Amino acid sequence: MKADPAGVLTGTHFLDGDQACCEGALAAGCRFAAGYPITPSTEIVERFAQRAPQVGGMFIQMEDELAASIAIQGAVWAGAKAFTVTSGPGFSLMMEHIGFAAMTETPCVVVDVQRGGPSTGLPTLPGQGDIMQARWGSHGDYEIIALVPSSPQECFELTLDAFNLAERYRVPALVLMDECVGHMTEKVVIPPAQEIEIVPRRYTARPPADYQPFEPGPDGVPEMVRAGDGYRIHVTGMTHDQRGYPEVSAEAQQRLVERLVAKIRGHAERIARVEETWTQDADIIVVAYGITARVALRGVEMARERGVAAGLLRPVVVWPFPEKRVRELAARARAFVVVEMNYGQVALEVERVVAGRAPTVLVPHAGGTVHPPEEILAAILAQAPAREVAR
Amino acid sequence: MLAAQASMSAIEIQIGGFGGQGVILAGLTLGRGLALYEDYHVSLTQSFGPEARGSACSVQLIVSDAPILYPYLSRPDVLVTLSQEAFRRFAPQVREGGRLLVEETLVRPEGVRPDLRLWAVPATRLAEELGRKIVLNMVVVGFFAAVTGLLRPESARRAVSESVPLGTEALNLAAFEKGYACGVSRLAAAGAETAFRPLPLTGRS
DSSP: OBOOGGGOOOEEEEEEHHHHHHHHHHHTTEEEEEEOOOTTTHHHHHHHHHHGGGGTOEEEEOSSHHHHHHHHHHHHHTTOEEEEEEOHHHHHHHHHHHHHHHHHTOOEEEEEEEEEOSTTOEEEEEOOTTHHHHHHOSSSSOOOEEEOOSSHHHHHHHHHHHHHHHHHHTSEEEEEEEHHHHHOEEEEEEOOGGGOBOOOOOBOOSOGGGOOTTOBOTTSOBOBOOTTSSOOOOOOSSOBOTTSOBOOSHHHHHHHHHHHHHHHHTTHHHHOEEEEESOTTOSEEEEOOTHHHHHHHHHHHHHHHTTOOEEEEEEEEEESOOHHHHHHHHTTOSEEEEEOSSSSSHHHHHHHHHTTSSOEEEEOOOSSSOOOHHHHHHHHHHHSOGGGOOO | OOOOOSSOOEEEEEEEEETTSSHHHHHHHHHHIIIIISOOEEEEEEOOSGGGGTSEEEEEEEEESSOOOSOSOSSOSEEEESSHHHHHHHGGGSOTTOEEEEETTTOOOOSOOTTSEEEEEOHHHHHHHTTOGGGHHHHHHHHHHHHHOSSOHHHHHHHHHHHSOTTOHHHHHHHHHHHHHHHHHHHHHTTOOOSOOOOOOSSOO
C-alpha cells in the first residue's frame, strides 16, 4: 500500500538527521511515540511532539526508558504503528523490552542515536559502540533487524524502511544512528506519498474461531489482530504455545525460539543490504557504516589516488549481517580493513565470515569525533602490496 | 547513496558568537540557501555542548560541488564573528587568504593576520534602526551574501523567509536587505570584488 499523505512532508528540506528520522516515522504511518528524551536523540521526539497532533498522532513523555519502550508495544497491540527513541544509557534500559518485543513478535521501531560510551560517556558527541548491544543486548536467543544511516537523507529513508521491516517480519527493528548524522543538517528530499511503499500490518482475515495468535504462516510469521476486535488473544513474555498461553516445557521453548530465529535467518539475504564503491577490482575491502563510512570513503579515495586498489563495503543493514557478500569478497580480497567508532564490533563479524581467508584489520576509535581520513589511509596502505604503493 | 568526490572544491564557513545571538539560525539560513537554492552540497554542524546554552557557540558549514565525506571543519575560508570571544578563539584558525567578517560594535579585530581580508558590519545598529536588535543575525546574513558572493540574494531571501519564525518574515527580510545593501556599498567603497565566484557545479540550477 502507499503512504498516507497526511504524514508525508513531501518536498526538499534542510533538516538534521534527528528531524529527518522523525519525518521517516511519520511517512511510515507511525502515529504514536513514547520517549524519555535524551541527548542526542531529543530532537526526534521534540519534532514528533509538534508534528503528531497535526496528523492525528500522539507523543507521551514517560517516566523512564523502560516505560517508553513498553508503552509503544501497548500502542502496537491497539493498532498503531509506534516507535521510541533514545541514546546509550536509555538504550541499555530498553533491552528488557526489546526482548519482550522479540518474544511477543510486536512490530515496533527503536531508534538509538549513538553517543560516546560506556555509561554517561559523551552525551553531545558521536560513538558507534552499541552495534553488538543492538544485536545481543537482551537476554536469550532472538533476532532483530538493524539499519545504519550515513546521512540525514538516510535517516529519513531507513527509519521508513525500519517500520516496513518490523511489520513484514514482526520484529523490533532498530535504527542505529550516531550523534554526527543525528545533529548534522543537510538537504533531505521527501518524495510524494504515492511513491512511498508501506508494509501494512499483517492482520488476519480468519474468523475468531479459526485464529490462533502465534500460529506461524508459511514464512514463519504469524498474523496479528488488534486487541478489542473480538479475538481471544494472550500476549506474554513467557514461552508460549500458538494460542499465546504460557507453556513451560523444553518442547515449546524449542519450537518457539527456533521459529523466532529462523524467521529472520531464513530471510537474511533478502533483508541484508550493502552499498559498494569501487569494490569490483579492489584488493583491499574497507568495511564501514554510519558516519564512519563517509570518512572511510575519503580514505579509500586517497588510497586510489596513490594507485592502491581499495574499495568500500558499507552495510546499510548491519543486522542481519551481510554474510554472503562478505564471503564472496573474501574469496579474492587481499585484506579487510574495518573502520568503526568503537574497539571492534563489526570487525568481529567480518573476521568470523572471512574465516581466515584474508587478514582482517581493525581501525578503532573511542568516539567523540570521526576518524581522521589519514589514519584510514595508513591502515589501507599497510595492507597494500608494496608495488602498488606509490608514495 | 555515497558518491566519491572526484574533484573536490569546497569552502568552509564558520559563524561564532554567544548563545542567544541567533548564530545557529544565521548558519541554518545560509545553509538552506546554499543547499536548496544554489544546489551545492552542504553539511552543517553546530556546537551542542554547554557553549550552546549561553557562552561562546558556533556553527560550521562545508559547501562543496561534490558530496561531503568528512563532516567537520578543518580551517574556515570565511569566519563570521559576533563576539570578541568568538573572534579570539576562531580567528587564528582561518585559512590563509581567507575572509573575516565581524560585527563592528561587538568585535574589536586586533592582530588580524595580513593575509586575511577584513569586512566589518554595523549589524547591531542596522538592526536597531528596525526597532529590533534581535534581527542582527539576518543583517549579518545579508552582509555575508553581498561580500562573499556565494549565494544569490534571491536564494538568500527565500532561505530567510523559510528559516525565521512564522509572522516575522517581513522584519527579517528588512534586516537582510539592510545587511545586503551595507555589504554592496562597502565592497564598492573598497573597490573590491566578491570573495568567491560560484563554484563549478554540475547540474546547478
